[in-house]
Amino acid sequence: MNAAILDWLNLLVRWIHIIAGIMWVGNSFLFVWMDSALTAASKPREGDVMGEIWLVHSGGFYEVVKRRSLRPQDLPPSPLYTFMWQSYTTWITGALLVGIVYWAGGSLYMVDRSVANLTTTQAILASAAVLIGGVALYEAIWTLLENQPRVALGLSLAALIGAAFGLTHLFAGRAAYIHFGAMLGTIMAANVAHHIVPGQNKMLAATRAGTPVDVSLGARAKARSIHNHYLTLPVVFTMISNHFALTYGHAQSAIVLLLIVTFGMALKYAMNHRFGGNRLVHVVGVLALIAVVTLTARKAPAGARGAYNGRPAVSFAEAQAIIERRCTTCHSHHPTNPSFSQAPSGVMFDDPARIHAMAPRILERAVITKTMPLGNLTGITDEERATLGAWIAQGAKLDAAH
Numbered sequence: 001m002n003a004a005i006l007d008w009l010n011l012l013v014r015w016i017h018i019i020a021g022i023m024w025v026g027n028s029f030l031f032v033w034m035d036s037a038l039t040a041a042s043k044p045r046e047g048d049v050m051g052e053i054w055l056v057h058s059g060g061f062y063e064v065v066k067r068r069s070l071r072p073q074d075l076p077p078s079p080l081y082t083f084m085w086q087s088y089t090t091w092i093t094g095a096l097l098v099g100i101v102y103w104a105g106g107s108l109y110m111v112d113r114s115v116a117n118l119t120t121t122q123a124i125l126a127s128a129a130v131l132i133g134g135v136a137l138y139e140a141i142w143t144l145l146e147n148q149p150r151v152a153l154g155l156s157l158a159a160l161i162g163a164a165f166g167l168t169h170l171f172a173g174r175a176a177y178i179h180f181g182a183m184l185g186t187i188m189a190a191n192v193a194h195h196i197v198p199g200q201n202k203m204l205a206a207t208r209a210g211t212p213v214d215v216s217l218g219a220r221a222k223a224r225s226i227h228n229h230y231l232t233l234p235v236v237f238t239m240i241s242n243h244f245a246l247t248y249g250h251a252q253s254a255i256v257l258l259l260i261v262t263f264g265m266a267l268k269y270a271m272n273h274r275f276g277g278n279r280l281v282h283v284v285g286v287l288a289l290i291a292v293v294t295l296t297a298r299k300a301p302a303g304a305r306g307a308y309n310g311r312p313a314v315s316f317a318e319a320q321a322i323i324e325r326r327c328t329t330c331h332s333h334h335p336t337n338p339s340f341s342q343a344p345s346g347v348m349f350d351d352p353a354r355i356h357a358m359a360p361r362i363l364e365r366a367v368i369t370k371t372m373p374l375g376n377l378t379g380i381t382d383e384e385r386a387t388l389g390a391w392i393a394q395g396a397k398l399d400a401a402h
């Protein structure tokens with residue numbers, strides 16, 4: 001497909017994806033917060049009341065009463081609002097984005113031959129298998145072990161660790177992180193479609209039919225909803241991780257990912273408990289954050305320079321020749337790589353001044369994290385990376401001619 005059309009599809013679908021995702025996550029945050037803020041009913045209220053909450057927003061006052069189940073005579077007049085299209089829209093557009101960004105265009109972002117030597121077809125099949133396999137495994141664990149939630153939780157966390165290591169040994173770092181998030185997002189959408197919405201529908205149907213209401217359906221819906229809730233911060237991180245090569249481009253990218261996931265879940269716990277609750281969770285979260293920042297910390301420029309001590313002086317002409325050979329097929333005014341109608345991220349190396357200005361990012365992407373060239377399509381060598389590193393460490397100087 002034409003690269004510009006693919007770009008537009010990407011833009012529009014991503015726009016919808018983000019808006020739907022904000023609405024879904026916002027709902028999740030609001031309802032979990034409301035549950036935690038419920039107080040005993042302030043006056044007699046009919047039915048199976050769990051509590052009430054008063055809110056004010058934009059000058060209006062909202063009185064919300066939560067009931068575990070409804071009696072036939074309490075059935076609300078329609079409409080009774082339910083929340084599912086936010087999550088379905090997020091998932092559908094997310095799946096489309098996996099197709100547009102990762103499957104189309106010859107698996108450009110998925111395959112890194114230094115990670116795993118996959119063909120395009122193999123990469124696409126692996127991508128689909130990860131999304132389907134993740135939700136199948138999660139369902140199996142939580143269906144078989146529904147009455148042993150601690151065991152199920154332990155197995156799920158072990159599977160999460162396995163997924164982080166497995167994915168970072170299968171795909172290029174950036175695709176590994178996105179697939180980790182997409183796999184969790186698929187589990188979350190399946191929870192809404194297969195447990196939360198059907199559970200509440202069955203409860204309503206029983207109420208309408210005047211038959212006993214199975215409140216365990218509500219309890220299961222709530223459990224799945226809490227799983228989704230604790231996955232929100234980790235998933236949102238994976239979705240913005242593209243911008244941070246220091247995370248997915250790290251040599252220990254699985255550990256970096258798991259530490260950030262730990263921090264995200266602990267932060268959500270702390271938010272839910274208004275920064276109280278079990279202090280151990282706070283300590284684990286803070287330690288995870290300190291560990292990941294330390295692990296990914298860059299050497300100070302002086303230290304980086306030290307790494308190139310003893311290397312002969314590198315002229316700009318040498319550095320420019322490497323960049324022309326390995327980078328400008330994509331990063332130029334007129335990319336020759338057919339997948340790009342424009343220079344990716346607007347980064348162009350046609351002009352010496354631009355190369356000079358971009359030196360810190362070139363160091364980060366091509367020398368330290370080795371996340372550029374993309375999938376090493378242009379076959380840069382480690383020696384060439386080191387030469388670029390030395391040129392930058394020596395001050396990224398232009399020749400007198402420039």
Ligand code: HEC
Pocket residue numbers: 174242245323326327328329330331337344345347358361362365366372373374377378380
């Ligand atoms: C096959 C195409 C391709 C080649 C070749 C390529 N890049 Fe990139 N580059 C991309 C794409 C796509 C992006 C945007 C996505 C991203 O940032 O990962 C990008 C983004 C960048 C960015 C901007 C993002 C940031 O983190 O600042 C820099 C800098 C960069 N590349 C440097 C390089 C260097 C240096 C080379 C050569 C050693 C190179 N690239 C070769 C495709 C390529």
